[in-house]
Amino acid sequence: MNWKFNNESKYKKVLDKAKEEKRADIHSFHRYYGKLIPAIPRAYIELFTKKGNTVADLFSGSGTVAVESKLLERHFIGCEINPLASFISNVKTHTYDIDLLNNFNKQIEIYLYDFEYTNRLKKGKVPFCVNLDHWFRKEVVDDLLIIKATVNEVVSSSKLKKTDKQLYIEFYDAVISSIIRNVSNADPRHVFPGISKRIRTLEAEGKINKDAKKSFVHAIKKKTKYFADYQNLEETNIKIINGDSVNDKFTKYKNSVDLFVTNPPYISSVRYIETMKLEMYWLEYLKNQTEYSNLAKIMVGNDKVAKKDIDNNLLTPYPEINEKIQQLREIDSKSAYIVAKYFNDMEKVIKNMHLMLKNNGKVVVKISESKIKKIKIDTGKFLTIIAENNGFKLVDVFLDEINENRRSLTTARNTYSDIILNDNIIIWEKSENE
Numbered sequence: 055m056n057w058k059f060n061n062e063s064k065y066k067k068v069l070d071k072a073k074e075e076k077r078a079d080i081h082s083f084h085r086y087y088g089k090l091i092p093a094i095p096r097a098y099i100e101l102f103t104k105k106g107n108t109v110a111d112l113f114s115g116s117g118t119v120a121v122e123s124k125l126l127e128r129h130f131i132g133c134e135i136n137p138l139a140s141f142i143s144n145v146k147t148h149t150y151d152i153d154l155l156n157n158f159n160k161q162i163e164i165y166l167y168d169f170e171y172t173n174r175l176k177k178g179k180v181p182f183c184v185n186l187d188h189w190f191r192k193e194v195v196d197d198l199l200i201i202k203a204t205v206n207e208v209v210s211s212s213k214l215k216k217t218d219k220q221l222y223i224e225f226y227d228a229v230i231s232s233i234i235r236n237v238s239n240a241d242p243r244h245v246f247p248g249i250s251k252r253i254r255t256l257e258a259e260g261k262i263n264k265d266a267k268k269s270f271v272h273a274i275k276k277k278t279k280y281f282a283d284y285q286n287l288e289e290t291n292i293k294i295i296n297g298d299s300v301n302d303k304f305t306k307y308k309n310s311v312d313l314f315v316t317n318p319p320y321i322s323s324v325r326y327i328e329t330m331k332l333e334m335y336w337l338e339y340l341k342n343q344t345e346y347s348n349l350a351k352i353m354v355g356n357d358k359v360a361k362k363d364i365d366n367n368l369l370t371p372y373p374e375i376n377e378k379i380q381q382l383r384e385i386d387s388k389s390a391y392i393v394a395k396y397f398n399d400m401e402k403v404i405k406n407m408h409l410m411l412k413n414n415g416k417v418v419v420k421i422s423e424s425k426i427k428k429i430k431i432d433t434g435k436f437l438t439i440i441a442e443n444n445g446f447k448l449v450d451v452f453l454d455e456i457n458e459n460r461r462s463l464t465t466a467r468n469t470y471s472d473i474i475l476n477d478n479i480i481i482w483e484k485s486e487n488e
């Protein structure tokens with residue numbers, strides 16, 4: 055394997071050019087930490103595929119690759135373990151009737167400020183949320199219940215078919231999710247929900263005003279406009295599965311994908327679900343704490359490992375990776391186990407990608423090197439060693455600058471992986487003689 059960063063890569067030039075283009079507004083629909091910059095899928099979907107081809111991502115997150123596939127009129131297959139993220143990406147890739155949304159928006163706004171209406175409205179139950187009073191003011195909780203009930207009534211009383219009603223209710227649920235962090239007491243600037251000193255000071259100065267109805271009405275109008283970009287597109291098939299890319303079977307999609315664009319989780323990186331826990335509680339994707347920890351445990355690269363579950367003999371089939379694992383094991387057995395498990399899990403995902411890809415299909419991976427307990431792990435290189443053993447060949451690799459969005463993530467990384475070093479963009483190809 056010729057693992058050398060290619061500064062002159064023609065693929066880097068293609069990406070740099072795509073970065074100059076304006077990104078579609080729909081990408082701002084909902085926050086998600088660790089989002090891919092849209093220029094990455096855009097550049098390589100345009101370069102490696104044609105209209106009507108199929109793009110895929112087995113770590114589809116909030117749907118950046120899905121959205122770009124749709125905008126460029128490609129079909130898309132995604133898989134994402136986080137139910138809220140897969141829900142959001144399904145909403146983000148649906149073609150809504152904008153006139154209909156605007157009509158609903160008007161009715162919802164009128165009803166939300168009609169107190170006779172809201173007084174007689176049958177509101178639902180407050181969803182389960184650990185420390186609800188800590189995270190939400192009482193009036194915010196009341197307003198959120200009123201919003202949800204109003205949306206349900208307005209959409210349900212329309213003439214739409216039952217299945218379409220559900221799709222429109224989902225749009226409004228996704229908007230509710232998108233405002234949760236801002237109407238909660240948590241500092242919106244922080245990656246993990248927390249009530250910061252800054253927020254306490256502003257609160258003491260009376261500068262914090264939480265108005266869920268106002269935030270919601272503003273958001274539905276703004277986010278409706280984002281869907282304008284889809285209006286004249288050729289309809290394509292966008293399928294996003296809420297599943298586990300390590301252990302699920304993808305035989306149904308054998309030889310059907312032209313291109314993968316993906317950024318896998320980092321080793322022991324940001325606990326994605328913690329960053330989204332308020333939204334997940336509110337939308338009832340987590341109904342108790344057990345569900346929370348069960349989900350955390352099956353995420354690739356997670357650090358939620360109980361002492362009794364640490365396997366001190368776990369290695370990979372690859373001597374170069376094992377050398378690092380052994381080195382780490384001398385310092386900290388938990389970290390060694392996390393790293394070994396990460397590469398074993400990633401091997402299963404690489405096999406799934408190989409199965410799904412057509413011959414000569416490409417995989418574009420964005421990943422960064424990690425430092426764990428001061429030991430550098432060349433994640434991109436190691437994943438390439440695994441890929442080459444599973445029917446891929448390396449086409450090119452280059453370094454990409456870490457963008458601002460990612461920098462905020464860097465500071466949020468936990469003690470196991472203290473910094474993100476360089477971002478690698480790696481291109482593999484499914485070799486013909488496989």
Ligand SMILES: C[S@@+](CC[C@H](N)C(=O)[O-])C[C@H]1O[C@@H](n2cnc3c(N)ncnc32)[C@H](O)[C@@H]1O
Nearest residue numbers: 089090113115116117118134135298299353354
């Ligand atoms: C770096 S993020 C991808 C972000 C995405 N590209 C975007 O723009 O939103 C990695 C994703 O992998 C997901 N993930 C972790 N383990 C998974 C698994 N076993 N199966 C499927 N998805 C998984 C995480 O929930 C997270 O959303």
